[in-house]
Amino acid sequence: MEPHRFDLDAIGAGLPVAAARAELGTAADAGAMVVTAPPGTGKTTLVPPLVANVSAGLTLVTQPRRVAVRAAARRLAQLDGSSLGGPVGFTVRGQRQVGAGTQVEMLTPGVLLRRLLADPELPGVAAVVLDEVHERSLETDLLLGMLAEARQLREDLLVGAMSATLDAAAVAGVLDGAAIVEVPSALHPLAVSYAPSPALRLDARGVTREYLDHLARTTARAQREQGTDALVFVPGAREVDEVVSRVQSLVGDEVEVLALHGRLPAAQQDRATGGRRPGEPPRIVVSTALAESSLTVPGVHLVVDAGLSRQVRRDRGRDMSGLVTVSASRAAAEQRAGRAARQGPGAAVRVFAQSDLAGMPAQSPPEITATDLTDAALAMACWGTPRGEGLPLLTPPPPREIAAAEQTLQALGLVDADGRPTASGTRVARLPVGVREARALVDGAQRLPGKDAARTAAEVVAAVSDDHRPTGADLSRLLTDLRAGRAAGAERWRRERDRLARIAADADRDGRRGAPAASLTAADVAEQAGAVLALARPERIARRTADGSRSYLLASGTRAALPEGSGLLGREWLAVWEVQRAEGRAADGTGAVIRAAAPLSEQDAHLAGADLLVSRRTAHLEGGAVRARERRALGAIELASTPVAATAADTVPAVLAQVRSRGLAALEMNGAARSLRARLALLHRELGAPWPAMDEDHLLEHLETWLAPQLSGRTTRLASVDVTSALRSLLPWPEASELAALVPERLAVPSGSSARVDYPEPDAEDGRPVVAVKLQEVFGLAETPYLVRGRVPVLFHLLSPARRPLAVTDDLRSFWDGPYRQVRKEMRGRYPKHPWPEDPWTAPATARTKQGQSRRGP
Structure with missing residues (x-):
């Protein structure tokens, strides 16, 4: 059967991007293309069918959100005069509508990522187009790098990237020099005004109620004045629902007010994106930001923008990731405003001050720099590029974050010590859920007691995968309400539960994970939920810190508190799913609040966290003596601690523990040690590796490497430790032979003597080496000495005969020709026995007085 040919004249009629059809066709023929086109120019409508015609085969097109996938597919099918599932189809999580004759399939990046991992050659696919690359979502970034490599397996695979605003040259570079097509903006006249709120937009709890009131009033007034359809941008689903309610109460039945966000049922999303019907x-x-660039809402000539965005932020110290509300980027503000002028003259009202615009970041940060990388790390491992090494990415993953993600995968048994996927890891990567959810779903189905284990696991995973916020953090209570249909989104939850239950049943039937670990014991429904969560996040198994306390210690070492009045209060053990940074009374002094958790039995805590159970011997110094204990712990949670007799082998660990506790100040470094540390710190700052870092955090982290070898079983006094020799053990060889030349301890001066070089403290980011010397000792010295291969100038502190500072300079030539005259005028009467020549260039440098010079002779 001949492939379907799209009528590009009909589809592109009236679209600005149609003017670039010839250039787009040439770029597609080349096999790789990058298209930049502002929102509303029609790139998502015209480029996919054009590519499908060129490639004469199935073209996959990613959209970052499910609502955008459906909207784009529906729009293209409508213009093609066909029905969904015919030449145009789509696939999103839990919903697929394609047919044997489908030529363009819209899908989310996650769906394509799993297909690519299952078979990198993408059999039956002629082309792949990644849309909205500028959003820098993690999955789209991964797909770009993987598809660049897939083209090496299949030279016939056409790959394209599209975006409203992006660094086209960088993307083209990843795609090995792809052709770039720039489609100019087709903006009609746009009037931009500002309506800042007298109330704060944000406080510690998020968007303020007063600001939402002002936003609703501004929206109602602007729509009434303009008399047109309006699009309002707010940061999240909660704000969408609150603004809809406020605006509806202001406009009554004269205007239809619709919500648009990812939590809504598909029918409501499609209603909001489908355009107004006649009459x-x-x-x-x-809407949330999903209407910013990934889809067009027809008929809009007015945009009202709160100037806020919901972005992922990671708290590395507490191992927490979450969404926070921040100012949107300037690029986002421009794209939002531009939505009003795509189909004719429009107006944009920014509900913030014009001065706020300058303070917004130019672009939003790439998601790979700010989010939990566990899922991405498994995908990259399964692709054959553990930690992303060798994968052409626009932005590499942060080393610390990717290392933490790999450790998590190792704890879950999904990658080995080299970062390569295990058999379980390969299977989990292909499941249509996240890594942690997949582990909880499949293991929970196998290890929970009772015949309904798979359904129970699916219920829990469905609840935490959606955007629910349990009252009092009590997930078990939320599950009760969802089962009874009392909670918002219950119908959506039931559909997701059934989908996940089928996945769990398939995995169990196929024996995908082999022999299960020890069965869990929870018979109580609430504790079963906790057991499932603990399988997903064993590092967040938590124990109450004291009787009657709201505070819990997580296995990861983080402390967090339950909300006041939570139904979980009094539970000894919890499985925590979500934790969020917080201050004040809510956090109970821990710095974080638990937002979603379920009760857990102690036995199941040990079973689910089996890989975190450790027995270790600890030692510490106390009154000059070594004390030792045998400790059993689940991660950071101490289960038992028993004193035991100390041995000589306990001494070194005790000393190291003391240093870690008190910091490097406990070592009482002498001048030589402090100087060596400062010299090495400057070398590391200027030259990097192999010269070692000397900051306190780095040295404390590596005490076993440099300090432990200097200790013995008899060392109990820190003051006796030879820190200089310990630091010298870190010197790289053969580079160490250059140490004295690169950063000398003393510097020769013209008088014939030498002066000590004082190096900046190791934590000084731009500190300079200083030489303090009597002014008379450097007469005639014109060129300021440079250290570290000419990179760092010495800063001279020129001193009086009484060794008080007269001048500070790193430009001696300018000093002799200028400021010296004033110094001479002031000092020669005060210190007449010392030379103050009119011409410092020809005067002999000396450390002596005039009389001393004459006795010494010529």
């Missing part, structure tokens, strides 16, 4: 009243669509 219907004007519409106000209140």
Whole structure:
């Protein structure tokens, strides 16, 4: 059967991007293309069918969100005069509508990522187009790098990247020099105004109620004045629902107010993105950022922008990732405003001050720099590039974050010590859920007691995968309400539960994970939920810190508190799913609040966290003596501690523990040690590796490497430790032979003597080496000495005969020709016995007085 040919004249009619059809066709023929086109120019509508015609085969097109996938597929099918599932189809999580004759399939990046991992050659696929690359979502970044490598397996695979705004040259570079097509903006006249709120936009709890009131009033007034459909941008689903309610109460039945966000049922999303039908009243669509660039809401000539965005932020210290509300980027503000002028003249009202615009970041940070990388790390491992090494990425993963993600995968048994996927890891990567959810789903189905284990696991995973916020952090209570249909989104949860239950049943039937570990014991429904969560996040198994306390210690070492009045209060053990940074009374002094958790039995805590159970011997110094204990712990949670007799082998660990506790100050470094540390710190700052870092955190982290070899079984006094020799053990060879030349301890001066070089403290980011010397000792010295291969100038502190500072300079030539005259005028009367010549260039440098010079003779 001949492939379907799309009528590009009909599809592109009236679209600005149609003017670039010839250039787009040439780029597609080349096999790789990068298209930049502002929102509303029609790139998502025209480029996919054009590529499908060129490639004469199935073209996959990613959209970053499910609502955008459906909207784009529906729009293209409508213009093609066909029905969904025919030449145009789509696939999102839990929903697929394609047919044997489908030529363009819209799908989310996650769906494509799993297909690519299952078979990197993508059999049956002629082309792949990644849309909205500028959003820098983690999955799209991974796909770009993987598809660049896939083209090496299949030279016939056409790969394209599209975006509203991006660094086209960088993307083209990843795709090995792809052709770049720039489609100019087709903006109609746009009037931009500002309506800042008298109330704060944000406080510690998020967007303020007063600001939402002001936003709703501004929206109603602007829509009434403009008399057109409006699109309102707010940061999240909660704000969407609150603004919809406020605006509706202001406009009554004269205007239809619709919500648009990812938590809504598909029918409601499609209603908001489908455009106004003839005879219907004007519409106000209140949306999250998903309407910013990934889809077009027809008929909009007014945009009201709160100037806020919901972005992922990671708290490395507490091992927490979460969404926070921040100012949007300037690029986002421009794209949002531009939505009003795509189909004719429009107006944009920014509900913030014009001065705020300058303070917004130019672009939003790439997601790979700010989010939990566990899922991405498994994908990269399964692709054959553990930690992303060798994978052409626009932005490499942060080393610390990717290392932490790999450790998590190792704890879950999904990658080996080299970062390569285990058999379980390969299977989990292909499941249509996240890594942690997959582990909880499949293991929970096998290890929970009872015949309904798979259903129970699916219920829990479905609840935590959605955007629910359990009252009082009590997930077990939320599950009760969802089962009874009392909670918002219960129908959506039931559909997801059934989908996940089928996945769990398939995995169990196929024996995908082999022999299960020890069965869990929870018979109580609430504790079963906790057991499932503990399988997903064993590092967040938590124990109460004291009777009657709201505070819990997580196995990861983080402390967090339950909300006041939580139904989980009094539970000894919890499995925590979500934890969020917080201050004040809510955090109970821990710095974090538990947002979602379920009760857990102690036995199941040990079973689910089996890989975190450790027995270790610890030792510490106390009153000059070594004390030792045998400790059993689940991660950071101490289960038992028993004093035991100390041995000589306990001494070194005790000393190291004391240093870690008190810091490097405990070592009482002498001048030589402090100087060597400062010299090495400057070398590391200027030259990097192999010269070692000398900051306190780095040295404390590596005490076993440099300090432990200097200790013995009899060392109990820190003051007796030879720190200089310990630091010298870190010197790289053969580079160490250059140490004295690169950073000398003393510097020769013209008088014939030498002066000590004082190096900056190791934590000084731009500190300079200083030489303090009597002014008379450097007469005639014109060129300021440079250290570290000419990189760092010496800063001279020129001193009086009484060794008080007269001048500070790193430009001696300028000093002799200028400021010296004033110094001479002031000093020669005060110190007449010392030389103060009119011409410092020809005067002999000396450390002596005039009389001393004459006795010494010529």
